[in-house]
Amino acid sequence: MSSTTKKSESPYGPIGDKLNELDDRLGVARGGRTLMDKIFPDHWSFMLGEIALYSFMVLLATGIFLTLYYVPSQSLVVYHGPYLPLRGVRVSQAYASSVDLSFSVRAGLLMRQMHHWACDIFVGAIVVHMARVFFTGAFRKPRETNWLIGSILLILAIVNGFLGYSLPDDLVSGTGLRIAFSIVESIPLVGSTLATLLFGGNFPGTMIISRFYTLHVLLIPAIIVGLVTAHLVLLVTQKHTQFKGKGRTENNVVGAPMMPIFAAKATGFIFLVTGVTALLAGLAQINPIWQFGPYEAAKISYAVQPDWYMGWLDGALRIFPAWEWTGFGHTIPLEVFIPALIIPGIVFTIAQVWPAIEAKYTGDTAMHNLLDRPRDRPKRTAFGVAMLSFLFMLFVASSTDVLANYFHISLNTMLWLMRVLVIIVPLIAYPVTLVLCKELQQVDGAGKRKRPNVVIRTTEGAYETVPADLRPGDGHHELDAEPIPTFIDLDPGAEEPIEGSRVVTR
């Protein structure tokens, strides 16, 4: 400290002076230091939420680019662009501008495909993140609110994905819109009114594209941004959970500080997620709307494939029996209403109230900052696996025709097979998971970092197996944690600090 320049008020030189000026006005010092010291626990599964966050950032960036060229209008124009098969065809402006984005705007195709891939990754990351939160019990008190926010985010992500899918007004997205109209129509009492209000008249009308555009680029993203912010603010105030381990208690957090370690990893990870999205967009074609052609109500593409996160709903619609109810001069299309609205409604409701269900069932109302290993909560884990297997079987059911073809069985056999499997698989998954968890509880050291075993021959000639000693460097997780050092070397007389770290020695 002795050698800091006398001109500066701050012992940290001119930079310190600048920071003090800032703090006088904005009061950043206390919070800033706390934030830089904030500890993030280290576990690969904590990156899943981050992937969701970063792919959402990619979605925003690429989405803004797309809005500069896309025209949300159903009025017809004659296509004159470079894609020959469509020359002279009357198409909607929405479709024409989407095709132009793919062929006439330089790097437009890259942005379109990155946007679509990022959406698929976004929803996927949310689902896997949700599964990790569920299976580790991270949703328990005090984090129920964040669980609720999260599950609303999942619904919004799926909805916004569907809205975006509808915008290019190609043959496939138009079919999706038709199905959406019919699903709304199926609601008892108010369905047809809701449907005509939403579409501004009977299907297709002239308004749906511009309405969906506003929802897709403004309303839903704004809500998502708000909820993500709340999600992260809560995460910071409540601090992250951690797995049990040496030195980790309910009352501390062990890991790496925000600056510079977590910040470096997170920044690198943003680049990685962006890079993977860009590579996918460059190498794997997604949603080639020019091949599908423009939407015409009387045409249908045989390649109708919704995005993957809609698959389970499509599967449910496929295998649900044709149970339309009629009576008293009215019709309730149960064959649509139940699979398309009631089943997802039940699934999402169970998800949202799960923390309450579990607390009620176990009577556990304590605070939890240490995570469960899934095997230690066999019933919860078994329920989660059963639920996921149910959803997965519905997803599989959305390809009955492909599967029937592939296995050379009749469509009818396939249909009944799926109807049975959707119910049987979860019923089997539950007890099997339960038993597996209980078995795993008894396996010593399972899931821990692998250590080689050494076979030792005793002097009597018997053989014994013992775990080898830790090699240097392997023991990183076994160290006791230290409070965060200041990292800053104030003593110029000290020897050169070693690479990558600067320390105070006092």
Place this chain on the structure above:
Amino acid sequence: MSADQHTPVSISSVSIDDPHMQPLARNPRRMEQLIAVAMFFGLVSFVMFGFAYWVNWPAWTFGVTLGLGMVLLGFGVTAWGKYLMPKGPFVEERHKVASSDEQRNAFAAAVVERNLGILGRRKVLGGLAGAALGVFGVVAAFPLIRSLGPLPKNSLKTTDWKAGSYLVDSTGRPVKVGDVAVGGIVTVFPMGYQDTDNGQAVDQTVLIRLATTDFTTRPGRESWGPSGYVAYSKLCTHLGCPVGLYEQQLEMLVCPCHQSMFSVANGGEPTFGPAPRPLPQLPLYVDGRGYVRSQGGYNQPVGPGFWERS
């Protein structure tokens, strides 16, 4: 263990050779070289991206150069953080999220006393303010929701098919008796509606010519299919996809969305899949000049079910 002595700015006992301050990498020099190489090629890749844009290379090169650059840079920065920075672990106390008992009581006191004591004293004003907001909410719903579109009225129940409508294909050409080959299928509309949005969406009808000419799809429909022609609404009764596939051998219409099948010779009866109702059939006749025309409109709403459908 120093877990219990937390201060944000800790005067730490960590020294240079403390294991917590060592990088995780066993050989930091090698790791640094590796990261440097990755970052360098990341940089090169970004330059290539700029170049690809400049000379307008094929679209896929944009994704590959940008993606490689990002992945390499991302690997570099992540590895720098993971392998070259102090490996820790470091610890931080959790402070309780909850406030102190005193603060809680002060808060509860304010909530209870101010609401009941001050707001609750003027019951009439409170009630009026509540009622006004309630009325505002209801009234505001009209411009916000009611203006969105027309009520369904009859729009879901009717089509443009009328007695005597000519059947035209998508180009507007009227269909004559000899036009469709036996076993053939064509999508038709009532003349004048073939290029309206609504005509495409609600009037779309499939016209099929069967091999047999004297068949009845259903009792009471003896005269509906002249000269082997039958016509059904093309809107699937499940979710309204166009029933676009015709299985000539089986005489089945197949919906590509969820594989519902409708028997053409049997009144459009669904024989497979989730569709609950037969496809409505359009009664046809052949006029004196050989044009295929409709005897009247559909006798029921076309497409998927809804509440007001009887």
